Amino acid sequence: MARTVAERADLVPVLGEVFRTHGYDGASLAAIERATGLGKGSLYHFFPGGKEQMAREVLDDVARWFEANVFAPLEHASDPRGAIDEMLDAVDSYFRSGSRVCLVGALSLGDARDRFAREIAGYFRTWTAALTAALRRLGHSRKSALGEAHDALATIQGALVLARSLDTPDLFVDAIARLRRRLLRAPEPS
Amino acid sequence: MARTVAERADLVPVLGEVFRTHGYDGASLAAIERATGLGKGSLYHFFPGGKEQMAREVLDDVARWFEANVFAPLEHASDPRGAIDEMLDAVDSYFRSGSRVCLVGALSLGDARDRFAREIAGYFRTWTAALTAALRRLGHSRKSALGEAHDALATIQGALVLARSLDTPDLFVDAIARLRRRLLRAPEPS
DNA sequence: GTCTATAAAGCGATAGAC
């Protein structure tokens, strides 16, 4: 990670990995210095707001990525089946087939949750809405679509926790495969 | 929480709530003193190993509770359907219908994960095995039972994350209701 | 068994030289 002159743009992803693996409290400035190869001076030059600003920009970055690669397709694609398929591909690649943990989920526990409550809630709320819309277009009732969407998001989040806890990323891949079948099957007639 | 003489037995649950809500890093001794009403002197008298020992005993306590109230029934009850039903009731009441977070899940992220890797993995592994056994007796194939068990645990963990992130505990209750239907329906013929 | 005082280290953040 040695560098001469840092650019803000490629700094944020590195920060993301630090918060992802250590959590907010655990991501000490010492760990951030180590990961970025920058001293406190440089870090505070880029992020005058300190650690909190760093985390906030990382969250923004994640939100933008999901907006572009997951939420927008779900809401606007002409083919809802294809959009859900793409969502699961994107999710699998984003979470590196289960060897990466969800940053938003990681920040949703402990004291960080209060600090970033709005951003965290927004992330899950937007995702739920987008997936619900796609499921409705697939023929689900309002209630059924919302339930399936909640279950899908819970499965993804929970499978990440399980995969990491049991140190078996494949568990996540399998869960995504089952989730794909579940989401793409025809809705039950109501 | 004011008290005159503390007893070790009713100290552990209080510690559990602190770790649950603040995470391991966030659970400072100051917060623990506040919650227990005890000074450092008393705390180190009961737990010479400090914070790590406190967390370890809390994890033990949780493991024992699940062993008695969830795992054992799943493995030995004559009626697997009834056992699964009881499991979901126990889970709902343990997690206070979604307003309580999973301690094991909370410790599975960040640096605490390395410290308690064995205990965390054991918790999820035992639960998976117990639920898989019940599902097999319900008629599922080995593969189908394992998949359903993983999905069920992921749904529970993920629904807790979602419920807390969106500050809507009911989301957890609904997820448990759907999970109940899913687990108790007849296995697909293979 | 409980307290206060204190040590030693780590924390986030700032100042100022270059």
Place this chain on the structure above:
DNA sequence: GTCTATCGCTTTATAGAC
């Protein structure tokens, strides 16, 4: 833009009086 030095505070943990 990057660094080092340093501040002030909090952290975990220990010592010793009661």
